[in-house]
Amino acid sequence: MTPLEPRDYIITTYTDGSKHKDDSTGYGVIIFLDKEHYITENYTFSNHHTVFQCEAHALYRASKILTDILSIPDSVEYRAIIYTDSQALIKSLQKSHTSNKTILMVHNALNSLSASNLISVEWIPGHCGQDGNETADKLANIRTPSYSQSLTEEKDKLPLPQSFFKRKIAEHINRKLNKRWQDCNISKITKQLISPILNYNLNGQHLFKLNTDILRPLTRLITGHNNLNHFQNKLDGTTSSTCSFCNEHFHETALHLKCTCIRFDLLDLRRLQRPSVDALSPQ
16 A cells, blocks of 8 residues: 655545446545555445435545555544445435444444544536546446455444345235235136236225215225126126127126126216216126
């Protein structure tokens, strides 16, 4: 490591985090000791880590490296400026309280560094042609060997983000719910209507916000318990189950009206404004 000359009182550092094409993430740090000497560091994490974590860890590693550099016995008080293009990171550092382990780690490193030196962490716009920032970005995008194999100290390993555990829990719950859905003993028509939309990220709370005059007939259509001919035929055995809208040889079911009936448009909400599915009778 190149020792500082007495006249080099200001050290400029740039940090950055990035996401790679294979969804892995990484960080880059470049520290300019003077016009001719600089130090770089970069690592790659797994695809479980976030870009924000990489931005924060880049600042942490920059602080640790600067601490080592400035620990050289000297009577001069140095000043270091650390630039980051992450506004979210700057705002997180400005909070008086945080439970984020990565941010706490950065705070501790910066406090240690600033104990005997003037330290400033400042925001810089990303991708604006600033050489230091562009170099840090390039370093962050360089694929390196597995991070866990590169560092030996456990305290320097980047913890998995909370979002990773939330995603895993959500995936587990969805698998359990899907199995329960497949195994449950409910109307076949209901399953046929609902199953195609299960792959979409829909919030069931939206249904409860609908007007009851719309929600009631929708519920009857989905469950199959309505006044359509196919269901009435099951009740009395005399009503023809044939569709009375298109007069084709199809059972008059909610699934038929939704998907195959040429005379009925389920998206026409005007047909669902009445308090029951009596509105579905032929005109």
